[in-house]
Amino acid sequence: MCINRVLLMLLVLMVCLILHIKLFRAPPLHLHLTEHRKDPGIAPRAVVEPDSEEDDHIPVIICASEERMGGAMATINSIYSNTDASVFFYIVTLRDAVKLTQHYIETTKLKGINYKILEFNPMVLKGKVKPDSSRPDLLHPLNFVRFYLPLLDVKHRKVIYLDDDVIVQGDIKDLFNIRLKAGHAAAFATDCDLPSTHDMVRSVDMQTTYMGFLDYRKQEIRDLGINPSDCSFNPGVFVADVKEWKKQKITKQLEKWMEENFRQNIYSSAMAGGVATPPMLIVFHDKYTTIDPLWHVRHLGWSPDAQYSESFLQDAHLLHWNGRFKPWTYPGVHLDLWEKWFIPDPSGRFSLVRPQRDS
Numbered sequence: 001m002c003i004n005r006v007l008l009m010l011l012v013l014m015v016c017l018i019l020h021i022k023l024f025r026a027p028p029l030h031l032h033l034t035e036h037r038k039d040p041g042i043a044p045r046a047v048v049e050p051d052s053e054e055d056d057h058i059p060v061i062i063c064a065s066e067e068r069m070g071g072a073m074a075t076i077n078s079i080y081s082n083t084d085a086s087v088f089f090y091i092v093t094l095r096d097a098v099k100l101t102q103h104y105i106e107t108t109k110l111k112g113i114n115y116k117i118l119e120f121n122p123m124v125l126k127g128k129v130k131p132d133s134s135r136p137d138l139l140h141p142l143n144f145v146r147f148y149l150p151l152l153d154v155k156h157r158k159v160i161y162l163d164d165d166v167i168v169q170g171d172i173k174d175l176f177n178i179r180l181k182a183g184h185a186a187a188f189a190t191d192c193d194l195p196s197t198h199d200m201v202r203s204v205d206m207q208t209t210y211m212g213f214l215d216y217r218k219q220e221i222r223d224l225g226i227n228p229s230d231c232s233f234n235p236g237v238f239v240a241d242v243k244e245w246k247k248q249k250i251t252k253q254l255e256k257w258m259e260e261n262f263r264q265n266i267y268s269s270a271m272a273g274g275v276a277t278p279p280m281l282i283v284f285h286d287k288y289t290t291i292d293p294l295w296h297v298r299h300l301g302w303s304p305d306a307q308y309s310e311s312f313l314q315d316a317h318l319l320h321w322n323g324r325f326k327p328w329t330y331p332g333v334h335l336d337l338w339e340k341w342f343i344p345d346p347s348g349r350f351s352l353v354r355p356q357r358d359s
Contacts, residue, residue, distance in 0.1 A: 057088040057114065058176045059156040061149065063142040063164055066097040070328055070342060070350035072164040073104055078341040079162075080113055085173040089115040090154055092145050094122065100347060107346040118152055120145055128258035129275060130265075138274030146235060146276070147254045150246045157243045163236035165301065165326055167338050170294075170317030178239055180289045185244040187289035189296035192231035208232055210285075213278050218266045226285055233288070235280040236322055237296045254279045298322050304331035313337060329353045 064072035093101050101117055122141035146161050180187055191208035211228035214221045257279040267278040297316040301323030321327045327338035330353045
């Protein structure tokens with residue numbers, strides 16, 4: 001009788017363990033919703049999803065919010081149109097925009113791309129991001145997806161991350177082929193690497209050093225020992241080694257500084273880069289590979305009055321409208337360079353803001 005009871009108890013424990021594993025094994029941040037691979041003009045076929053770190057796809061991660069969907073699609077279009085390489089797009093969005101994202105792709109010229117739609121769970125940010133009325137757009141949950149790359153359903157060791165307000169004029173495989181230095185989890189372009197932009201940057205009083213992003217009045221910042229005049233970088237364009245990112249626990253480090261700011265407000269969106277840039281600057285200080293600055297010509301959205309020369313922009317491989325003045329709004333600069341890649345929203349929800357012309 002005792003033996004039977006022991007066996008029964010062991011059976012119950014095994015059932016409980018199996019249920020626990022099934023309930024809690026799923027990743028907390030994303031839900032794999034859609035994966036498509038189609039070519040225009042032919043019937044749908046079986047999906048061939050990347051299945052290893054060494055396949056021939058170039059993986060690009062980009063976020064697509066409902067409010068900025070046209071921007072993300074223009075970025076994808078510019079990449080897809082300027083390379084003969086096989087690119088796989090991981091498009092991250094929120095639950096409400098999943099159908100809109102898929103419809104935008106499947107009913108336009110983008111139906112030929114290889115892609116997967118991932119849903120991001122904003123609850124992961126609870127207790128890490130506080131409301132800030134000065135730049136609410138910088139607090140959108142998707143702005144923090146870049147912190148959680150290893151927790152996305154991405155089957156590559158090396159990936160490219162791009163913001164949705166960029167246009168790629170070069171061949172994306174050239175950016176992907178950058179060799180990261182040993183021990184580096186990411187590669188960025190620094191804000192001091194491109195002399196031809198310095199005059200424009202100074203003319204609009206733009207920050208290019210750590211002083212513009214961190215509050216050096218706070219002891220926590222001073223204790224870091226980071227020189228406030230060190231060159232900053234913009235994390236809207238980078239190449240990442242996901243395996244090294246995991247090894248160094250980069251996500252945990254980033255979350256630590258998010259939580260610290262939540263408690264003590266050591267930086268804010270009122271400063272130059274919002275609340276997503278400072279944690280990246282802190283965690284990656286002196287620990288990143290630099291990329292060719294022509295692969296991240298930025299500040300095009302900083303002021304409607306500051307413009308680059310046309311010859312310089314023609315040589316740029318990637319243009320970034322970081323700042324308040326996005327290329328789908330008005331006023332703005334160099335809007336023609338962005339608009340040539342814009343695909344009208346088939347649902348009509350996203351539309352350009354342009355001045356009315358006299359008839």
